[in-house]
Amino acid sequence: MQYWLLKSEPAAYSIDDLARDGRTPWDGVRNYQARNFMRDEMKVGDVIFFYHSNIKEPGIVGEGAVCSTPYPDETAFDAQDPHYDPKSSRESPRWYLVDICFKKKYACGLSLAQIRSVNNLCDMRVAQKGSRLSVTPVSKEHALVIRATVT
DNA sequence: GCCAACGTTGGC
DNA sequence: GCCAACGTTGGC
Numbered sequence: 001m002q003y004w005l006l007k008s009e010p011a012a013y014s015i016d017d018l019a020r021d022g023r024t025p026w027d028g029v030r031n032y033q034a035r036n037f038m039r040d041e042m043k044v045g046d047v048i049f050f051y052h053s054n055i056k057e058p059g060i061v062g063e064g065a066v067c068s069t070p071y072p073d074e075t076a077f078d079a080q081d082p083h084y085d086p087k088s089s090r091e092s093p094r095w096y097l098v099d100i101c102f103k104k105k106y107a108c109g110l111s112l113a114q115i116r117s118v119n120n121l122c123d124m125r126v127a128q129k130g131s132r133l134s135v136t137p138v139s140k141e142h143a144l145v146i147r148a149t150v151t
Numbered sequence: 152g153c154c155a156a157c158g159t160t161g162g163c
Numbered sequence: 164g165c166c167a168a169c170g171t172t173g174g175c
Contacts, residue, residue: 007173009173032158033158053172054172054174058173129156130156131156132158133157134172
């Protein structure tokens with residue numbers, strides 16, 4: 001089983017939205033590395049650390065799980081959708097996604113500043129300067145430290 | 152709101 | 164295949 005970190009701007013989709021929905025297709029990702037992780041490496045049951053970005057105090061706020069196999073991102077086919085990509089077609093889809101399910105919202109999460117201040121977490125990809133990738137693998141070691149630190 | 156860092160596009 | 168220009172991300 002693998003661990004992942006998924007970034008989301010809470011204004012667009014927050015952990016509370018996921019708690020309400022229970023399950024959601026992680027659509028709109030338009031980055032090849034992120035797509036490859038979802039399409040080629042994610043497995044049902046993998047753990048998702050849910051990260052809020054682009055806010056005053058960014059950080060990990062809860063957990064979800066991968067709950068589908070990969071399938072094409074429908075929003076790429078919809079000309080009305082902000083993530084429309086005319087180069088993606090049903091015959092030859094360019095973008096793939098998985099569904100993710102809500103697991104828990106932390107009472108006390110882990111801010112980016114905290115992640116950077118913890119010796120065993122400061123080398124997480126998300127803590128690196130200029131890190132923009134919205135889907136990143138998390139090592140088992142990092143996952144254990146995260147889970148031991150949050151409540 | 153600023154701006155550095157990054158990924159993508161497209162002309163050549 | 165290079166690389167300048169552009170758009171976006173995301174911390175601050």
